[in-house]
């Protein structure tokens with residue numbers, strides 16, 4: 001099964017789903033040179049948001065720890081620990097900050 | 108006669124009044140504090156004549172010297188106290204005479220001091236019965252640190268030791284002799300032990316328990332003579348029943364007598380049985396002279412041999428001198444002690460002297476528990492005696508004088524028989540004195556909680572002084588604090604880290620998901636956990652891995668998903684998304700060849716290098732995909748992971764020690780390397796640092812470490828709980844003069860006990876301060892095995908040592924694990940273009956401007972830093 005991200009109306013194939021570890025993320029390089037962070041939770045659900053941590057500018061969100069609160073999955077930045085909702089890319093600790101979010105599927 | 112050259116002699120014309128304090132013991136120091144609190148030290152010159160060679164120390168806890176507390180650790184005055192308040196403390200310079208007409212005191216140094224106010228706080232001297240041979244070499248008393256040092260030295264050869272006197276101090280001395288490895292006897296003239304404090308039943312219970320510990324008790328016999336051997340040293344003791352006791356050392360502990368000689372000689376009235384007569388303000392017949400503490404005969408006609416009444420007298424005298432109202436009319440003789448590990452407490456009318464009073468008694472000789480309460484016919488609690496289990500003392504003593512809320516029998520029966528009564532302090536009135544050492548009421552403690560927002564016992568101690576004396580009120584202090592809010596680890600677990608550790612260990616839980624679903628909070632079950640509990644649980648599982656059957660490598664099994672990025676990539680994430688690398692350099696010792704390899708690797712990969720405080724080298728600026736390449740080179744050269752990325756043992760620093768240093772007394776480098784190799788890879792609640800110094804000069808700064816070792820002429824001293832950082836703390840001495848093997852065994856136990864009981868991210872320093880009983884408790888557990896868990900702690904550590912494998916060597920030899928080390932899952936060969944560098948001082952540093960832009964648009968075709976060096980696009 002291939003994981004695909006929706007970019008400008010087209011599905012972009014990223015990788016085989018076997019390359020994901022439940023509970024962790026990986027980074028993907030997108031055709032325009034930007035980066036996405038791809039996650040799978042322990043029940044198999046997939047998420048993708050931008051890889052850049054808006055607080056530090058570093059491309060590291062894919063290396064954060066996955067968590068859940070009130071049933072919603074988030075990732076905590078490995079640098080300064082701000083949490084980002086995986087479905088929307090919004091920062092849970094500062095709603096004025098967000099990163100991109102992408103639709104994702106396994107085909 | 109007076110050599111009067113120094114300021115303070117009689118020829119001085121003092122512009123401010125002078126207060127001279129004679130005796131710097133416990134009460135003397137308390138008096139100085141009370142003067143300072145009232146601002147008197149700012150208005151008056153204060154001179155202290157101190158007979159002992161050291162400033163006031165905690166005599167009550169004198170015996171703790173034998174369990175490792177240093178003389179310095181017993182000191183009472185805070186550092187800088189004398190300087191801060193301008194007090195002139197003259198050590199080793201006792202007062203010899205007082206001239207009341209001239210208002211002067213002459214000291215042994217020959218100096219004479221004029222006074223406006225003289226305060227005598229000379230304490231007591233140990234009474235030595237006038238038996239023949241009492242001055243034979245090998246006879247001691249038990250009162251000062253110097254006495255203890257002398258006993259310790261004399262006892263070094265072993266043999267038998269006998270204590271004359273089975274009272275409070277005698278039993279303490281017996282405990283000390285036992286601890287020194289002597290075959291110990293106690294000879295008591297009265298028919299039972301502790302005749303002053305407890306009754307016959309209590310004495311019996313105490314005797315049985317003490318004898319079970321191997322101390323031989325002789326009651327109802329007196330000492331008739333001390334017999335010297337041919338070498339002139341003590342050889343035996345003859346007793347009043349005609350028998351002879353062979354013994355090489357004698358400690359007299361047959362009571363104390365007030366030191367009132369100075370007062371006698373200057374014509375002040377003293378009591379028939381000694382003690383300087385004072386009134387309710389602690390003033391003697393002479394307005395200008397006060398007497399406080401054990402040397403005083405209080406206005407109620409008693410001499411108090413306990414510290415709490417002495418403190419009250421100190422306060423009273425200070426008030427009188429400051430012109431404030433106050434009085435000391437007498438105190439009760441309540442005490443709680445731990446004698447040879449047995450709790451003994453007596454309070455109020457312990458002997459039932461009140462006419463018409465009744466006893467309520469519970470006694471169980473199997474467990475050595477004896478409890479007696481004395482109540483009036485109306486049910487008012489008058490006093491009591493508790494032996495073997497004195498937990499309820501802290502509650503019962505303040506209740507004295509009132510009718511307890513439950514029938515008295517329920518207060519002495521054990522839980523289960525007649526119902527458990529854990530009476531809480533809520534049943535006490537606000538006026539009840541909770542801490543009798545410092546006379547602090549329940550109301551004052553509640554005030555500290557509400558007005559000064561104290562939330563912990565240490566804060567209460569600081570704020571109210573309660574609990575800083577004998578410590579018997581600590582339990583009740585804890586109960587007076589508001590219930591701590593949710594102690595759970597995080598939103599996912601209601602358990603603490605320590606509880607989770609026990610669950611994981613007992614149930615052998617090897618996966619986070621299983622633990623969360625079985626023991627998480629209801630709402631968190633089935634979820635992902637969070638960034639707090641995942642690494643915490645990962646650390647618990649990792650530290651138990653070899654014994655619960657979990658994979659040892661942190662990247663194996665379900666553990667991979669739990670580790671934060673540092674553990675996940677076995678390197679330290681830095682601000683631009685690059686990583687730093689720290690190879691292990693055990694003890695800070697490295698060969699030139701290895702040093703060259705590090706230099707070459709750094710040069711070839713364009714890494715920034717910096718020497719760390721832990722005597723190793725940190726290499727910065729590696730991309731994820733470079734980590735395996737770098738480590739392949741390092742592992743080939745014999746390096747292994749330094750675990751700088753983990754909550755684990757970091758380094759064991761060392762000085763060069765006896766091999767090179769002219770002062771060194773042990774091989775500190777060898778020990779440091781041994782320890783670092785033993786504990787490498789050990790996962791713990793927080794990072795662990797250590798150091799070994801080759802002598803007391805302490806060049807390795809071992810006392811700033813979680814566990815620090817300092818060489819002595821005969822072995823090693825082990826210090827624990829130190830740290831540097833934002834809130835530095837010096838490590839405390841845990842044990843002294845250990846052999847190599849003893850040292851390692853003790854560290855094994857200490858570390859495992861810490862790992863087992865600490866909270867998440869709690870350094871050893873904070874842990875030591877938090878856990879109930881503090882350092883003493885930890886020492887009991889790891890040195891004396893009071894919980895009986897040392898075997899288990901040691902076997903956990905041996906399992907760790909046996910199971911250790913280098914994480915990096917395992918990783919580079921495993922294609923599956925290596926596949927993780929790519930910048931992009933969909934472009935494994937493309938390096939991350941956002942990780943770039945600029946130059947500074949001939950090395951690289953992160954290019955932060957590059958990251959500052961809103962979005963980085965850079966094609967994978969961009970030139971980036973290569974093996975050949977830093978090349979920009």
Ligand SMILES: Cc1cc2nc3c(=O)[nH]c(=O)nc-3n(C[C@H](O)[C@H](O)[C@H](O)COP(=O)(O)OP(=O)(O)OC[C@H]3O[C@@H](n4cnc5c(N)ncnc54)[C@H](O)[C@@H]3O)c2cc1C
Pocket residue numbers: 129130131132133134135156157158159166167168169170200201202203228229230231249250251276279366369399400401402411412413414415417442443444577
């Ligand atoms: C082993 C031990 C255990 C104890 N346990 C307890 C306990 O559990 N609970 C409790 O309440 N009490 C206990 N006590 C008693 C307690 O230590 C004393 O009540 C307390 O120390 C009295 O304080 P103080 O200042 O009056 O006398 P001290 O502490 O004895 O101080 C008097 C000081 O005056 C000095 N001095 C004497 N003459 C002169 C002079 N002419 N010039 C200058 N200096 C002079 C002495 O050298 C001494 O340093 C214990 C005592 C000992 C020895």
Ligand code: SF4
Pocket residue numbers: 762763764765768769770771772775800801802803804805806807
């Ligand atoms: S601690 Fe002692 S042995 Fe070590 S370097 Fe310093 S002086 Fe030398």
Ligand code: FES
Pocket residue numbers: 541542543544545573574575576577578579580581
């Ligand atoms: S009662 Fe002794 S410290 Fe509180």
